[in-house]
Amino acid sequence: MEEVPTSVLSDDPCHLGEGPTYDLSSDTAWWFDIREGRLFEAHLGSGSIRVHALGRMASGLGRIDAERQLIVAEDGLYVRKLADGALTLVCPLEADNPGTRSNDARVHQSGTFWIGTMGRNAEAGAGAIYAFHRGKISMLFPRITIPNSICFSPDGATGYFADTARAVLYAVPLDPATGLPRGEPDVLLRHTGIGGLDGSVCDADGQIWNACWGAGRVDVYSPQGERLRSLRVPAKQSSCPAFVGPDLSRLLVTSAWQDMDAAARAADPQAGCTFLLQASARGRAEPDVKLA
Known part of the structure; x- marks a missing residue:
């Protein structure tokens, strides 16, 4: 396990911290507490942090432009105005199924948004992975139990996703111009040992940085599925990484x-905190999502 300089960005413990992303133009990181319906906003340069109540569970965010974001929530996709936090429904997502909610999500270089859903109690096969492309939602992969690790190679020609319940990370060929599949998913790696595959992000060299839930670490894999590094995280249930900072070398x-339970939290006192790791990464900026 590699130890790198690590600090606490936020000590406000998240019930289920997820979906971090970073806006390079404003030096602002965003992430969610899914279970509590909260959106965190952290300006890294000043250290200022705000918490926004969303009134619903949400798990992912894509920047539309300097004034708007697209929020992935339990019942649909919403445009959020930064000025006042107002939410406007763009399209529903499994809104007729109260047994599911959104989970992992990430924007492809083309502006297409991949979004995962899952059962609220992780019921087997209750979820799916969708693409929001040119203003419409389409299902890509059905019967997913816990969708995670959605990320994309630097050239946009390969997509990755995991079903945590199956302990498998998949790779699928994509059309770089659309972010949509051109073939079937293949198994890239099978996770063994402690923990499970949670959120991932892909760096400028095509390496996959995966938060290992239950193991308190981030694992770095080659595009061939070989584990290259393991970085310690000071909380057992590490959930999702994002590249942050002016040179995108740090990892949130x-x-x-x-x-x-109370005993487990006492043994893991920083559970739910959000961390900054001096990871010496070669990160990539997140692309904007396209509404149409």
Whole structure:
């Protein structure tokens, strides 16, 4: 396990911290507490942090432009105005199924948004992975139990996703111009040992940085599925990484205290905190999502 200089960005513990992203133009990181319906906004240069109540569970965010974001929520996709936080429904997502909610999500270089859903109690096969492309939602992969690790190679020609329940990370060929599949997913790696595959992000060299839930670490894999590094995270339930900072070399990692009793939380006092790791990464900026 590699130890790198690590600090606490936010000590406000998230029930289920997820979905971090970073807006390079404003030096602002965003992430969610899914279970509590909260959106965190952190300006890294000043250290200022704001918490926004969304009134619903949400798990992912894509920047539209300097004034708007697209929020992935339990019942649909919403445009959020930064000026006042107002939410406007763009399209529903499994809104007729109260047994599911959104989970992992990430924007492809083309502006297409991949979004995962899952059962609220992680029911087997209750979820799916969708694409929001040119203003419309389409299902890509059905019967997913816990969708995670959605990310894309630097050239946009390969997409990755995991089903945490199956302990498998898949790679699928994509059309770089649209972010839509051109073939079937293949198994890239099977996770073994402690923990499970949670959120991932892909760096400028095509390496996949994966938060290992239950193991308190971030694993770095080659595009061939070989594990290259393991970086310690000071909370057992590390959930999702994002590249942050002016040179995108640091790693923001969310965590969670979900399903931990009093004894488990006492043994893991930083569970739910959000961390900054001096990872010496060669990160990539997140692309904007396209509404149409």
